[in-house]
Amino acid sequence: MFKAPGVVYAPPVGIRIVIVDDQAMIRAGLRMIVETEPGMEVVGEAADGREAIVVARRTRPDIVLMDISMPRLDGLSAARELLDTPSPPKVITLTTFDSDENLYAALQAGTSGFLLKVSPPEQLIEAIRVVHAGDALLDPAVTSRVIATFAGRREPAPSPLLAELTPRELEVLRLLARGITNAEIAAELYVGEATVKTHVARVLMKLGLRDRAQAVVFAYETGVVRPGVT
Numbered sequence: 314m315f316k317a318p319g320v321v322y323a324p325p326v327g328i329r330i331v332i333v334d335d336q337a338m339i340r341a342g343l344r345m346i347v348e349t350e351p352g353m354e355v356v357g358e359a360a361d362g363r364e365a366i367v368v369a370r371r372t373r374p375d376i377v378l379m380d381i382s383m384p385r386l387d388g389l390s391a392a393r394e395l396l397d398t399p400s401p402p403k404v405i406t407l408t409t410f411d412s413d414e415n416l417y418a419a420l421q422a423g424t425s426g427f428l429l430k431v432s433p434p435e436q437l438i439e440a441i442r443v444v445h446a447g448d449a450l451l452d453p454a455v456t457s458r459v460i461a462t463f464a465g466r467r468e469p470a471p472s473p474l475l476a477e478l479t480p481r482e483l484e485v486l487r488l489l490a491r492g493i494t495n496a497e498i499a500a501e502l503y504v505g506e507a508t509v510k511t512h513v514a515r516v517l518m519k520l521g522l523r524d525r526a527q528a529v530v531f532a533y534e535t536g537v538v539r540p541g542v543t
């Protein structure tokens with residue numbers, strides 16, 4: 314790479330990752346996948362949720378890959394505790410089961426992604442990059458099905474925070490609840506993708522939400538959208 318005289322070039326900022334799983338072989342496999350990817354660094358490992366909290370607080374990772382089923386403290390409980398701290402890491406939950414219950418619980422806990430352990434390595438790397446970039450790892454079909462099923466089991470509880478949204482922002486929230494991308498929202502609203510990004514950022518800020526995953530849960534649980542109604 315050409316370097317102009319007198320200019321100091323900083324190396325690209327790496328993504329700091331903590332791997333949490335009670336099986337040593339799983340941790341080793343995840344580490345091998347992650348560390349072969351340029352710009353990613355494993356800064357710690359943990360074998361249970363309680364240890365994960367200690368390691369994450371010490372190493373200050375960007376991303377925590379968190380197993381759900383573990384001794385001492387399960388992954389979802391550990392995620393809730395981590396995400397309730399100042400400047401928390403993003404959490405991607407890992408599981409061997411494609412369970413609606415697990416997915417909904419992970420979204421409620423505030424995690425930014427949900428990935429099966431049998432997913433191919435390239436999908437794991439893509440998930441880390443997507444979540445690190447500030448988005449949520451959501452499969453629209455799975456997300457819509459799961460949220461609609463579980464949110465429909467109880468009566469929605471409207472939030473006073475909704476009054477903070479403009480009509481356009483409320484419309485964006487409804488579209489977010491469908492799990493669609495910014496580009497798809499832009500096409501629906503006949504606006505530019507940059508405009509959608511601005512609207513999404515404002516919605517999250519006004520509602521005090523971390524990312525799109527939380528926005529989907531919020532929209533269903535407050536009655537902004539109803540199961541089976543588009």
